[in-house]
Every structure is written in structure tokens, then in C-alpha cells.
Amino acid sequence: MSSLEIKPGIYWVGAVDWNLRYFHGYLTPRGTSYNAYLVVDEKITLIDTVKNPHFDEMLANIKQVVDPEKIDYLVVSHVEMDHSGSVPEIMALAPKAKLVTSAKGKSGLQSYYKSDNWDFMVVGSGDDLCTGKYTHKFIPTPMVHWPDSMAVYIPEAKLLLPNDAFGQHIGSYQRFDDELGSSIAYEEAAKYYANIVLPYGSQVTKALEALENLDIDMIAPSHGLIWRSYLADILKAYKQWASHQTENKALIVYDTMWDSTKKIALSLKDGLEDAGIPVAIRFLQTSHISEIMSDVLTSKAILIGSPTLNNGMLPTVSAFLTYLKGLRPQKRLGLAFGSYGWGGQGAKETASLMESFGWDMPLEYINIPYLPNREELDKVREAGRKLGEAVRKEIS
Numbered sequence: 001m002s003s004l005e006i007k008p009g010i011y012w013v014g015a016v017d018w019n020l021r022y023f024h025g026y027l028t029p030r031g032t033s034y035n036a037y038l039v040v041d042e043k044i045t046l047i048d049t050v051k052n053p054h055f056d057e058m059l060a061n062i063k064q065v066v067d068p069e070k071i072d073y074l075v076v077s078h079v080e081m082d083h084s085g086s087v088p089e090i091m092a093l094a095p096k097a098k099l100v101t102s103a104k105g106k107s108g109l110q111s112y113y114k115s116d117n118w119d120f121m122v123v124g125s126g127d128d129l130c131t132g133k134y135t136h137k138f139i140p141t142p143m144v145h146w147p148d149s150m151a152v153y154i155p156e157a158k159l160l161l162p163n164d165a166f167g168q169h170i171g172s173y174q175r176f177d178d179e180l181g182s183s184i185a186y187e188e189a190a191k192y193y194a195n196i197v198l199p200y201g202s203q204v205t206k207a208l209e210a211l212e213n214l215d216i217d218m219i220a221p222s223h224g225l226i227w228r229s230y231l232a233d234i235l236k237a238y239k240q241w242a243s244h245q246t247e248n249k250a251l252i253v254y255d256t257m258w259d260s261t262k263k264i265a266l267s268l269k270d271g272l273e274d275a276g277i278p279v280a281i282r283f284l285q286t287s288h289i290s291e292i293m294s295d296v297l298t299s300k301a302i303l304i305g306s307p308t309l310n311n312g313m314l315p316t317v318s319a320f321l322t323y324l325k326g327l328r329p330q331k332r333l334g335l336a337f338g339s340y341g342w343g344g345q346g347a348k349e350t351a352s353l354m355e356s357f358g359w360d361m362p363l364e365y366i367n368i369p370y371l372p373n374r375e376e377l378d379k380v381r382e383a384g385r386k387l388g389e390a391v392r393k394e395i396s
Helices: 052-063 085-093 104-114 182-211 231-242 260-274 289-298 315-327 345-356 374-395
Strands: 005-009 010-011 015-017 032-034 038-039 044-047 071-075 098-101 119-122 126-131 135-140 151-153 159-161 246-253 279-283 299-305 335-341 368-370
Touching: 015 052, 052 085, 071 085, 085 104, 098 104, 104 119, 104 345, 135 182, 151 182, 159 315, 182 231, 182 289, 182 315, 246 260, 246 289, 246 315, 246 374, 260 279, 260 299, 260 335, 260 368, 279 289, 289 299, 289 315, 299 315, 299 345, 315 345, 335 345, 335 374, 345 368, 368 374
Parallel strands: 044 071, 071 098, 098 119, 246 279, 246 299, 299 335, 335 368
Antiparallel strands: 005 010, 010 038, 015 032, 038 044, 126 135, 135 151, 151 159
């Protein structure tokens, strides 16, 4: 990839990781990019770096614009190593540069890189850095998604650089949302939010409130495409996701041994659809948990099924529930279900974990021995219909 001027004197100088397929515990079939931005002004500023194995690509892009030794400021808006991994190399090439970061950012960089000779400039809320015609305003966004996270706003360019917020894992030679298409950008932004940012809804809401009075016509995140044509759409989506707003639909997630739990899942689907609720079904042997999270993000009802194995739930279901617990989706209706040969603890354990999430569980968990017969499946279908009515009542 080559450097690209995205605003007058402001360049994308990052790197594309075409081969990345796994990041932060989830699948990234489209790869990713590590976006760094170079502001060429009276003083030259580099905003963030790239994952260390991609340093040479970033350096080549910087050299297309300026001599790296002329960099006056290196802004680190988030210390995670996909963004700070090349800080030591840049500071060695630009020894006179000030390293601009938050207080927690300084602490994190010192912990990672054990360097005592960098010239730190610690910034916080309300602090500005004037580099000539451009002003860099620093907006703390703690826990979106680390304690050190901050955004950089350049008012003269109407440009917001929010680091991980509004990002997507997309590796592409296109740099802008309207070049690749809004559907792909939105799909990957939703998956990114669901798998990384979802636990921090209240912090995202505060960050959005801090940004709402800014004059912005471009959002340049640290991963994926730059938003310039679909700003209103992504801002609206973030507000909805941060407040845990869901849609009039349900998600069924299950694993099965001898198809008994599958039969229950399908009967629940029929009942939900009888109540007018669209349903997505995800089988844990063929759907990765990170892909399922995109459905979790927008589904009001989440139904999780497991047969009993060794006095407990199947390991695939346990792993999904553990992942779900960490991401903390709220304001959901839940239902656990399963089958068993003896014991029957799988569905009971599943229900107990779902209750610990704070979800509303309007129906008792379903647990059927051996193969469910037609009468039992008819009762399951009725339970699905009742849950669907509850979904419609909640959404309306």
C-alpha cells in the first residue's frame, strides 16, 4: 500500500495485514489494517503506529511524504501493541520527537517497552496541541476500549481520529467507506463492536456525548475503512449498540449429540415464528462464537441449548457462555433448553449461567430426556410462541 492524503496535509501511512484471520479471540476473514496518520504542518505529527511486524510498510509510507527524522510529535492514543508496536522504532528514528499520550498511556508504554529516555508530553481532557494551521484536541475515551484510550480531533480539518472506536477488521486497498460499500463496512463494524466494545456501553455513551457537538465530516479509525459518506449511519448504530437497543428478532444457539437438542431448537424456532419473530439459528459446530456475536448484538431473545455430557453442558456451549459473559450484553430475554439420557444437568447449568447475566428469563428452562416425542415438541413450540409474544411486548 502507498500513503494517501485524506485531508490537506494529512496522510494515511498505515499498513494492511492481508493474512490476519484471528484477532482478539475472533475470526477476521477479511484481514485488517493498522491505520496510522501523518499530519504535515509547521510541526509534523504522527498519530499512532502499526503492529511491529508491519513497521517497514509504515516507514515506507512515511518516507513517501517526509523524512521520518523530521517528526516532531508522536501521538499514542492507545497503547495496545497493534497500535504502539512500532513506537520504539519511530522514537529511535526521530529522537527529538515528543511522545504525546494520556497519563495511563504513559504508564502503559513504560510497562511495555521499559524505556526511560522518551520525552513524554502527557495530555488530558481540554488539552490542545497546535502544530501550525492545525490544532489537535485530545478527548479521553477511557474503556473504549482500554483505560488509556483517547480520541484526537482536528477542528480545522473536521477530522476525528478515534483509534479503535468505529473500527472494522478489513484489509483492503480501498481506504474509504464508500469505496468498498456501506454494507461491508457496517457488517464488519457491527462484528467489531460486538466482539470488542460491547461490554463498555456506558463508556461509549459518554464518549458519544463528548463528540456530539463537534463539527465532523470524516472519522478515521485505527482499523479498517475511513468513514466519510456514512457518518450518520455509523454514529446512529453506535448509539443504539451502546444503549443495548435490540430488534424484533431472536437467536437460537445450540450444540447437539444425537439431534435431540437440535429437534428442540427447531421446534422453538417454529414457535417464535408463529408469534411473528424472525429467528437466526447458529450451530456451534459450524459457527464460530465471534460470528455469532453479530447476531447477539441485535437480537432481543437469546435461546441457548445443550445436551448433558459428563454431568454438565457440552464444552462448546460452555465456551460460548464464557465468551458471552465477558462481553456482557444486556436487556435480553433468555431461554435455556436441552436434552439428556440421565442426570440432566446440561440445560440446568446453561439456565443458571444465563440468569447470572441479569437477563429476564420469562419461561422455565426446557429439558427433555432421550428423544423428544411429538407431544413434547408441540409443548416446546408453544413455549417458543410464548417467548415470541414476550419479545413483541418488550419491543413495542
